Amino acid sequence: AQSVSQHNHHVILSEAASLELGCNYSYGGTVNLFWYVQYPGQHLQLLLKYFSGDPLVKGIKGFEAEFIKSKFSFNLRKPSVQWSDTAEYFCAVNGFSGGYNKLIFGAGTRLAVHP
């Protein structure tokens, strides 16, 4: 079945710590990959996206993600987190079975950053 897995449901970090959130998908074909963020009380916002080309993509607010095709992974990273990064992060994928209409989301990772 087409699915997206996020390994960590809850992550707690101190400010200035490095962040890596895992995301894996189950499909061998061409996909597009996205990370969305939902800050407390706000709506889902697109953090970054990968369509093709350089597998290391940079997004807003210092976030980056690396697409590793052989591992079906698209992990999100940030070298030094801030308290304002406290949010829920969702990995999403489309392109399953050649269709780009439907985004399939992971269950999300709730990040809490302590000052």
Place this chain on the structure above:
Amino acid sequence: DAGVTQSPTHLIKTRGQQVTLRCSPKSGHDTVSWYQQALGQGPQFIFQYYEEEERQRGNFPDRFSGHQFPNYSSELNVNALLLGDSALYLCASSPPGTRGEQYFGPGTRLTVT
């Protein structure tokens, strides 16, 4: 430039009733998708509308239906509400010519009692 807007913000309905949720896409966007997000889960795709037609549908029963208007706005209708329909309903819009990049609205919180 207004983003995706949805109405109402919150809604409380009784089992068996029907509900209509509304969405206005971001300016310049022509495709609207609807998602259901239950507590503690990621959004689940309900369906997508393009050129006033349902283009793709997720694994939701026929009680869930929709419509897209000529101005690209959209409605989601749910009939015969069940307790399990309680969730946050998200609308997302996409600009023409993209590979599925979607921008989300704030959602409508539906509670079924």
